[in-house]
Amino acid sequence: MREIKAGGEELNGLGAILKQVMEETIQVPGTWKTIRRLQGTLVVREAESQVAVHIEFHRGEIQIQNGSVDRPTAYVEGGFEELSAISSGQVGPIRALLGKKIRAGGNLWKLLQMSKVIINRKT
Amino acid sequence: MAVLYPSQEWCDEWKKAIDRNPSVAETGKNWGSDFNGSWLFEVQPGGGLEKTCYVYLNAKNGKCTDARMVQEPSEVNPGFTAVGSYADYKEVVKGEKDFIEGVMRGTFKIKGDMSRIMRNAKFIRAVANSISSFEATYLGE
Numbered sequence: 001m002r003e004i005k006a007g008g009e010e011l012n013g014l015g016a017i018l019k020q021v022m023e024e025t026i027q028v029p030g031t032w033k034t035i036r037r038l039q040g041t042l043v044v045r046e047a048e049s050q051v052a053v054h055i056e057f058h059r060g061e062i063q064i065q066n067g068s069v070d071r072p073t074a075y076v077e078g079g080f081e082e083l084s085a086i087s088s089g090q091v092g093p094i095r096a097l098l099g100k101k102i103r104a105g106g107n108l109w110k111l112l113q114m115s116k117v118i119i120n121r122k123t
Numbered sequence: 124m125a126v127l128y129p130s131q132e133w134c135d136e137w138k139k140a141i142d143r144n145p146s147v148a149e150t151g152k153n154w155g156s157d158f159n160g161s162w163l164f165e166v167q168p169g170g171g172l173e174k175t176c177y178v179y180l181n182a183k184n185g186k187c188t189d190a191r192m193v194q195e196p197s198e199v200n201p202g203f204t205a206v207g208s209y210a211d212y213k214e215v216v217k218g219e220k221d222f223i224e225g226v227m228r229g230t231f232k233i234k235g236d237m238s239r240i241m242r243n244a245k246f247i248r249a250v251a252n253s254i255s256s257f258e259a260t261y262l263g264e
Contacts, residue, residue, distance in 0.1 A: 012229040020237040049227040080223050084244030120238045 002026045007056075007065035014046050015053040019064050021087055021120050022055075026062070031116050036060040040073030040107070042114040047079045047103075057114060074111035078102035089121030125258035128216050129166060129176050131192050133259060138190035140256045141182065146249035151185035154246050158239060159202030163193070170210030171263015182250065203235030209262070218255030223248060 004022045011019060025031050038057040045052040045068065052068040068075075076093070078086070082101045085091040093115050096102045104111055126132040141147050154160045161181040168175060179199045181189040193199055211230050214220035225231045233240070240247055 010229070013226040013231070013233070016229070016232075017226075017237045017240070021241065024238065046227045048221070049224040051224075051227040080227065081244045081248065084241040088238060088242035088244075090242065120241070122238065 002032060002060075003062075005061070005063040007063045009066060011064065012051050012053065012066050014044065014049075014051045015064050015066055018044065018053060018055070018087070018118055022062065022064070022117050024122065025117050025120050028122075034113055035062070035117050038110070038113055040110055040114065041069055042111065043068045043072040043075035044083070044118065045075065045077040046083060047077050055114070055117065057117075062117065072106055074104065074106035074108065074114060076102055076104045076111065076115065086115070087118050087120065089119050093119075125260045128213065128259040128261055129172075129178055129192060134178060134180075134190040134192060136257045136259075137180070137254060138187045140253040141187040141190075141250060144249055144253045144256070147182075147187075147246065147253060148185040150246040150249050151182060151243070154185065154243050155181070155183035155202075158236070159200070160239075161189070161199065161201045162203045162205060163196060163199060163201035164212070165196070165204060165206040166212050167206065167208045169208045170213055171261060172209035180250075185246075201235075203233060203240070205231050205233045207231040213261050215251070216254055216259055216261075222251035222254070 004019050006019060040057055042055045043052055053064055053066055054069045056063045086093050086096055097104055126136050160183060164178040166176045177193045177196055179191050179193045207230055215222045226233055
């Protein structure tokens with residue numbers, strides 16, 4: 001069953017927002033096809049508040065949890081507007097990265113794959 | 124003249140502040156046009172407020188169409204809700220804390236279609252900024 005699990009304590013606001021977005025994106029067949037094969041951890045941090053969540057991918061099992069982790073597979077950091085623009089599909093992650101709207105690191109190929117789970121172009 | 128937060132007078136001033144903010148008009152063109160873009164702010168006791176109160180705000184196409192106190196949440200049908208304590212809301216109204224940051228931290232718990240919020244982040248920011256653009260007085264001070 002496709003689901004997003006929330007681990008640990010109650011999700012912070014960033015986590016609650018991303019969880020709802022992810023619950024929709026995993027229902028998109030093309031997105032799920034990419035995501036279900038992934039393994040690793042993506043850290044997402046909102047730059048102004050420094051609030052972070054990490055999303056763990058383990059072959060179709062996805063869990064979101066508060067805070068960061070040491071040595072994630074990839075990370076992305078940006079302000080609320082920038083993360084929102086990416087998450088709503090208004091700006092592509094590569095364009096945002098090249099335009100220095102966001103910071104990112106780790107395995108960039110995996111970042112692009114993993115970030116599909118937080119991009120909802122539907123609305 | 125400063126108005127008491129929360130009160131109907133304060134809601135009236137907030138509506139005016141939203142409507143004179145060019146960023147709201149510019150970024151909110153699509154807000155509420157094909158979905159319910161109204162908000163209910165649940166303000167929980169503390170910091171001088173003794174009883175939970177509710178502020179209802181409706182905005183459509185970059186204009187505030189309604190801002191008022193409601194007695195019960197059942198009186199309205201909001202598309203989005205934000206819940207927080209009076210002490211925390213007060214800091215936002217004073218301009219001492221950022222509403223978006225409060226949402227990120229979970230200080231304010233929001234419900235509704237998050238994709239809409241993400242897609243209209245600049246509009247949300249503009250409306251949130253307008254909240255501290257006029258003088259207010261506060262309970263418990």
